[in-house]
Amino acid sequence: MKEKVCIITGANAGIGKSTTIEIAKMGATIVMVCRNQQKAEKAREEIIQQSGNTNIEIFLCDFAEQVQIKTIAQQLVQHYPTIDVLINNAGFISASKTREVTQEGIEKTVAVNHLGYFMLTNLLKPSLLNSKAARVVNVSSEAHRFINFDIENINIEKGYTPMNAYSLSKLLNIHFTLALAQRLEGTNITTNALHPGIVKTNFSSNLSGFMNLMFLMAKPFMINADSGAETSIYLASSPEVANVTGKYFAKKKQKRPNNDAQNLEYANKVWEVSTQWVQLEGQTF
Numbered sequence: 283m284k285e286k287v288c289i290i291t292g293a294n295a296g297i298g299k300s301t302t303i304e305i306a307k308m309g310a311t312i313v314m315v316c317r318n319q320q321k322a323e324k325a326r327e328e329i330i331q332q333s334g335n336t337n338i339e340i341f342l343c344d345f346a347e348q349v350q351i352k353t354i355a356q357q358l359v360q361h362y363p364t365i366d367v368l369i370n371n372a373g374f375i376s377a378s379k380t381r382e383v384t385q386e387g388i389e390k391t392v393a394v395n396h397l398g399y400f401m402l403t404n405l406l407k408p409s410l411l412n413s414k415a416a417r418v419v420n421v422s423s424e425a426h427r428f429i430n431f432d433i434e435n436i437n438i439e440k441g442y443t444p445m446n447a448y449s450l451s452k453l454l455n456i457h458f459t460l461a462l463a464q465r466l467e468g469t470n471i472t473t474n475a476l477h478p479g480i481v482k483t484n485f486s487s488n489l490s491g492f493m494n495l496m497f498l499m500a501k502p503f504m505i506n507a508d509s510g511a512e513t514s515i516y517l518a519s520s521p522e523v524a525n526v527t528g529k530y531f532a533k534k535k536q537k538r539p540n541n542d543a544q545n546l547e548y549a550n551k552v553w554e555v556s557t558q559w560v561q562l563e564g565q566t567f
């Protein structure tokens with residue numbers, strides 16, 4: 283990974299931080315995209331200490347804010363004319379039982395977990411195309427299986443629960459990967475999605491009630507963040523997957539996502555709606 287520029291979102295905690303430490307050990311130049319300066323600085327120090335790599339920059343962005351994504355993407359393209367790896371990892375599950383929307387009227391989980399990946403990737407297009415061989419890695423989840431996809435309900439206006447919104451966002455991550463891979467045919471860029479495992483991180487820390495109970499019960503069976511990062515690291519760096527694209531992985535092996543996730547018609551519709559939501563007509567892959 284020496285000489286490579288690697289962007290990792292949500293790099294200050296959990297799976298993102300473990301992924302960053304390992305890729306930093308491989309000698310890459312790293313950009314941590316985080317929303318909180320203090321947390322990011324603290325994590326950066328720890329990453330430098332554990333990896334011995336000082337080529338680690340921080341860029342701040344809250345993925346719930348489209349304006350911030352556009353600004354930081356512009357800055358990244360300016361600072362890094364070539365980007366070799368983008369790991370879309372930042373994500374959350376809402377603690378709110380009521381549906382919250384962003385300024386643009388998009389349900390917040392879908393906005394952060396799906397549109398965050400969609401926008402950043404498309405806006406980094408010029409720098410990704412400049413790489414000899416770029417990789418876009420999308421952290422999804424087996425939770426994508428917990429929802430029946432309804433093309434008319436991508437903004438989850440009906441049937442909102444935090445888990446439904448989260449599951450949908452993770453299904454959209456796989457649709458995004460499928461549609462992106464199709465658009466990347468004939469380029470130097472590959473893209474794959476993954477499930478990291480059930481990982482002990484901050485992920486469930488703001489949950490309450492039944493959801494919290496479920497996570498507490500699952501805790502003894504959860505893997506640690508270092509193990510949870512293994513498939514992200516594999517997809518970002520292993521020569522074994524240099525030519526693999528549009529697939530879904532778990533435990534460093536290809537896995538079949540559910541039928542809805544493999545539906546190219548759905549994936550293309552999601553792409554079309556997402557493009558309109560973020561007003562990127564003519565600028566996407």
Ligand SMILES: NC(=O)c1ccc[n+]([C@@H]2O[C@H](COP(=O)([O-])OP(=O)(O)OC[C@H]3O[C@@H](n4cnc5c(N)ncnc54)[C@H](OP(=O)(O)O)[C@@H]3O)[C@@H](O)[C@H]2O)c1
Nearest residue numbers: 292296297317344345346371372373423480481483484485
């Ligand atoms: N943990 C699991 O069992 C599990 C299972 C399947 C998939 N995943 C996926 O793995 C990825 C990483 O999750 P994790 O378990 O490592 O959770 P985590 O420890 O909570 O880390 C999530 C990261 O995303 C960042 N983030 C959240 N909302 C953001 C926003 N609006 N803007 C910018 N950054 C934001 C967090 O920043 P702050 O620190 O500032 O909050 C943090 O850096 C997520 O995509 C998640 O869906 C996790």
